[in-house]
Structure formats: structure tokens, C-alpha cells
Amino acid sequence: MSESPQNSGVCESSPDEKECRNESVDGGNFNNNVRVVTQEELESKIGENDSEIWLSVLGEVFDVTEGKSFYGKGMSYSGLSGKDCSLGYVTGIFTAEEAAKDTDEITDDMIPGVLEWLSFYKTHDSYKFVGYLVDPRFYDEHGEPTAKLIATRKRISLLNKSK
């Protein structure tokens, strides 16, 4: 999925429901064969006992184990590990409370910052895409985008259009 152009625009041609269903939030193709990641699984990937380190941005989960000097226990960005703290990528607050906030709290002016980090993880040589996070804000247990994510994608699409 990371072969698609980065930040090419979400639901660019028309932000209708069908299109927003089939695209990643930053314009990548949605792949039905991709695996889903549960909250429990993500929470367990924080580098403890030599586990992997995973994190999620807008419901897209990445393995960032290679970045353990940033994301490992006690490191500066360990608060991003094992969770989706999309808002934190612009607020700089890396707490569980921040990670629990609704995507509505990511205001329009914050969106580009979050997408930049998503693109960072997607294109990073050492970080690998894992799957889609099962979360009411992002994906359901079949890996389908939730109504909430579709709404977020529409918002991003409209923002791109108004640029």
C-alpha cells in the first residue's frame, strides 16, 4: 500500500462515501487483504521483554521496533508506543488521555501535521506497515473503515480541495 503517491489527496475526485471507503486517509489504496490489529494487540507492543514496538496513526499501524531509541521504554517518545495518539503528533502530548480523544478534536489546521507523520512512517526505510486498527474512530473488525473514519476522510478531502 505504501507504493501509492504520498499525500496525493484523500477522495480527491469526489468525496463521496464509496470513494472514501476505498482509500487510505492519505490517498493510498485500501487493501482488503491486509490484517487488522486489535487494541489489545497494539497495547502489548511497547518493547517490553523484547517485544516489538508498534504505533498507530489515524488507524494505520506500523512496526517501529527499529526506532527503539525513540519509542522504547523510558525514551522520549515511548508515549506514542502501543497506541493511536494521532492528536499527540500535533499537540506534543503523548498520554493515554490524549490517545483516547475523538478524531473530531483533530482540528482542520492540525490535519496536515498528522498526515505528515503518517507519511513519515509509511515511507520510512526501517518502519513497516502492519495493518488497520480496530477502533470505532478508524476500522471495524473486518478492516473496513468506520463511519467516523469515512467522515474524517471527507473532511481531509474537502480541506485538500480548498487549498
Ligand code: HEM
Ligand atoms: C509536537 C511535537 C513533537 C512531536 C510529535 C515529535 C515527534 C518525534 C518523533 C515521533 C520522533 C522520532 C522519529 C523517528 O522515528 O525517527 C522525534 C525525534 C526527535 N525529536 Fe521530536 N517531536 C516533537 C517535538 C520536538 C521538539 C520540541 C524537539 C526539540 C526541542 C524535538 C526534537 C527531536 C529530536 C532531536 C529527535 C531525534 C531526531 C533524530 O535523531 O533523527 N522534538 N520527534
